[in-house]
Amino acid sequence: MGNTFGHLFRITTFGESHGGGVGVIIDGCPPQLEISEAEIQVELDRRRPGQSKITTPRKETDTCEIISGVFEGKTLGTPIAILVRNKDVRSQDYNEMAIKYRPSHADATYEAKYGIRNWQGGGRASARETIGRVAAGAIAKKILKQVAGVEILGYVKSVKDKTAKVDPNTVTISQIENNIVRCPDVKCAEEIIELIEQIKQEKDSLGGVVECVARNLPKGLGAPVFDKLEADLAKGVMSLPASKGFEIGSGFAGTLLTGSEHNDEFYLDERGDIRTATNRSGGIQGGISNGENIILRVAFKPTATIGKQQRTVTKEKEETVLAAKGRHDPCVLPRAVPMVEAMVAIVLCDHLLRDRAQCSILKEV
Numbered sequence: 001m002g003n004t005f006g007h008l009f010r011i012t013t014f015g016e017s018h019g020g021g022v023g024v025i026i027d028g029c030p031p032q033l034e035i036s037e038a039e040i041q042v043e044l045d046r047r048r049p050g051q052s053k054i055t056t057p058r059k060e061t062d063t064c065e066i067i068s069g070v071f072e073g074k075t076l077g078t079p080i081a082i083l084v085r086n087k088d089v090r091s092q093d094y095n096e097m098a099i100k101y102r103p104s105h106a107d108a109t110y111e112a113k114y115g116i117r118n119w120q121g122g123g124r125a126s127a128r129e130t131i132g133r134v135a136a137g138a139i140a141k142k143i144l145k146q147v148a149g150v151e152i153l154g155y156v157k158s159v160k161d162k163t164a165k166v167d168p169n170t171v172t173i174s175q176i177e178n179n180i181v182r183c184p185d186v187k188c189a190e191e192i193i194e195l196i197e198q199i200k201q202e203k204d205s206l207g208g209v210v211e212c213v214a215r216n217l218p219k220g221l222g223a224p225v226f227d228k229l230e231a232d233l234a235k236g237v238m239s240l241p242a243s244k245g246f247e248i249g250s251g252f253a254g255t256l257l258t259g260s261e262h263n264d265e266f267y268l269d270e271r272g273d274i275r276t277a278t279n280r281s282g283g284i285q286g287g288i289s290n291g292e293n294i295i296l297r298v299a300f301k302p303t304a305t306i307g308k309q310q311r312t313v314t315k316e317k318e319e320t321v322l323a324a325k326g327r328h329d330p331c332v333l334p335r336a337v338p339m340v341e342a343m344v345a346i347v348l349c350d351h352l353l354r355d356r357a358q359c360s361i362l363k364e365v
Helices: 038-048 105-113 127-148 186-201 229-238 250-257 333-359
Strands: 008-013 021-027 064-068 080-084 151-161 208-215 243-248 265-266 274-276 295-300 310-313 320-321
Touching: 008 127, 008 320, 021 127, 038 064, 038 127, 080 127, 127 151, 127 333, 151 186, 151 333, 229 243, 229 295, 229 333, 243 250, 295 333, 310 333
Parallel strands: none
Antiparallel strands: 008 021, 021 080, 064 080, 151 208, 208 295, 243 295, 265 274, 310 320
16 A cells, blocks of 8 residues: 555665665566666666765665566566665664654554564665655656656755755756765855755765756647646655655745736747746646756755654653664755656656547547
8 A cells, every 4th residue: 555656657666775676677668678787777776875975884785686577688568677686784773763763754553554564674664665666767758758758857956954956947967967965056065065065074964956958848738637747746856755845837936926926928949839928837837847947946854864863752652862873865856856757757658548449439649
């Protein structure tokens, strides 16, 4: 229950942080798509731990294995299973957490729901679960690029009170990957790195915002009323660990404008296509894509597991304190970028396939 996402492009993730491994089963991928472990590995390497001085020092190569659904380098149209084995586990770091609940983590709620939990590394509540999403996202990205020329780019927009100046319409992957924090604004990136290094020394953590843009998306994706495109995007990204907020287009800032200030007026471009002069709608109107860039933002809270001593309680309902051990990110934002991209790609790929299945026989897509 709750481990499967999507309709036609459907993923099911599995595994725990300190179990034998984690991965994903992808159903609904069209046949004859060329895909390799190396292509998927590129995305997993952007997500993996230990990649810089401001991420968790856990050393995992996160090497993926395609164990079904691909033959001679092409998808078969059957379920694709991808596995990543856990290697660098230190379960003993979590012995104290077997009886003490980490503040703002999922320990207490998982136990309240199931009556049992895997306390080693957080189990399914660990961000390690997102490996399966990123692997599936790599395939979704390729489908979107090959079929419709869609490009999806995420980047760190802000950490704490440091906010980058970035144009989502022109930002490039090279600008994003130019520094370890994945912030295209070089000056802001330097300030964020310094801030994260400082908070790491204090055994504390920080939160922030990831912004994501999807370019060249066809018009007509999304379905009223309950399958609006922005609603599915919100569900996708808000299912990520530590996510706490979602905005699209003008977001909450749009509440400060009047209707005449906020409306995206229409015009005809040089090819006679209907376009909008502004994009406060964020590429979606009435729950359906309008052909403009989709621009969204996801807020992530500070990492819950920190080394500072905090008040908590035990399973036996005794008050105590906990200074958590283990290896954790002082800020999840740099590694959250590929996670956000993956969920956006999975949602858009699913809606693209749904639109083609429903509408292609009646209209030119």
